[in-house]
Amino acid sequence: MRLYVLARNPTDSVTEGFLPAARRLGLDVTLLTDQPDAHRLRERPDAPEILGCDVRDFRAVISRISAHHTPDAVFTNSDHLQTQAALAAEYFGLPGKDWRVALRTKDKAQMRRHLAAAGADAVWSAELPAHQEPARLRVLDVPFPCVVKPREGVASEDVVLVEGPGQLERRCAEIRERRPGAALIVEEYLAGELHTLETLGDGRVRHVLGGFRTEVSPPPYFIEERMTFVPAHPAPVVTQVLDQLDVLGVGFGVCHTEFVVSQGQARLIEVNYRAIGDQCDLLLAQLLDIPLFERILRTHMGESLPADLGARTDGRARLDYPCAQRAGTLTAAPGATEVTSGGVRLTYRPLREVGEHHELHGTNRDFLGVVRATGTDQAAVDRTVADFLAAHHWEITP
Template identity: 65%
Template structure:
């Protein structure tokens, strides 16, 4: 059986999650990407490296055309935020299980998501769009609720997302983002105040499972970096009902979905954004380990038309604490610990580098600033927090300007 996997840059989710799962399922994999060389390097040490073909994967017509010249697919899949609609349209063209392309588009386009939920009467978040080429000063003509959030309409990983307090700052922020992202459309929206959580779901088109969730501790304003994640086996029923109702209206069904939302003081759940793919930044890898389920096989299976079991068989007695080590300035990483796996006092701790020694990066004020991720697993939540903090305190990350 043949799986076509669409990708832009290599990711841990694909390299360490989906490709090994595909091998366990007996699938042959062909990766379609606009940048083959990084993928070939990333997969070189895998026992069964996939074929890698160059393709303009942002254009679904090119994807369909290339696949049609080769062996017929059994599934077309992507875990990229940017390529969900292209994969959905290509899968549908070949008569394969496919996500609803309208749902993938609503999830990707943050302005469209806000308008759709408002029209359905489920939630109205004040928002406005700044079209490509439109002067940021036009926002001063609107009754913008302050403080507010500026974000790229189709951005990911909290990149160029910023909280602003007044109109002058709003205009400057939009102009700054425009310099970094020429031609990008921006969304300005109401700042949602409350506790931040995620919901991880998985559906086969008929049945949808709530896999788990996480409580997030974002970095201090004005930026939104998810520096801490803590495992939440389940959310309160009233909160879960609200989030699932909004996902239903958006059309989210088949496959994995990672939803970020705020719970306000009155227990009202309000969606921040919907990422119609598996949770990233290695969280999916640790989640599968913690729950002891073949998560990646399940995700690929539904794209092959296989139903999910009535019970995923997830373990429920364990807890997990994630602490991200973030760069605080631009420069070259000159000192950092290597990968670690430690077990002590009922805590299993893993550290995985995200940035390699010798790499130079700008300061992004986003998840792209991650230097490494500390994961602590066990049954005592306080012990997990303490173990992660002690690991960070005992090690050194040095950035040279």
């Protein structure tokens, strides 16, 4: 069977998760990407076929597939390509997400409008369309503090807390300098504990895989610094989140939903219609002890999910992301590490090589590495991660 995977830049989710899973399933894989050279740098002896394609354009995707091998499944784990993959799957009569839902969740302004129109949740928001000047916001009754972010952004890129009108205009102008012509969204700041809910469905059955409690950097940015696994959020909270996902139409494939809880109410921050990233998905597969990536791919091949995934429920986990605090060259850092001690398995993977120079972004791109640990005792997991962080240092020279 032929699987087409759409991708932009290489990610751990694809190279360490979905591609190995596709090989284990015996699939013939063709990777369509607008960055073929970057993917070839990660080539292994069993690397997939890689074809260049403007994957941002669904017409180019359909044309490239039509001129190649007949597809049996079209899949992507990219935030930016869900709508394109859904349209391509529909064109070829294959299982996939509804392209309308993929668009509705990717476009943060559209998500807010849809939820409000359905009476599911009313979050004050306003869209600043592409090429419209930030001065337009002066006439709006913006609730401060508020959050400004790209309408179709990802990974906390250019997401910033704003305290007043003048600062709002300046922040919008700064984002536009980095993203010329980008549409922005301004919305009320949703206070509360930040969490995620991870789900997997086939359009008929939906499984809740658990979630994470997320700790972010101090304002004005929202860099995810620590993720602690939550086997089960309170049932009323899960019900509220799932009800809002139902309103949006989310139910096929894997989904990563971010939300806050305030006074018992779950309010969506954003819905990422893909697997959680930053190695949380790799950890989740290990922690639940299920073939998670294979299950996701099988869903896109038209297979139904079982009523019971057979997932372990006693697992505990935590991920920490050592983060750059300034621009410069990384001159000291630990290497890749694997260690098991006291019932805890710890893995560290560097995300930057010693000698690399980077600017400071105020986003997840400032991550220097990922520490992930799993076990059955949360206190032991926390101690193991804390000991690892205390025993190593990351040095950046301006």
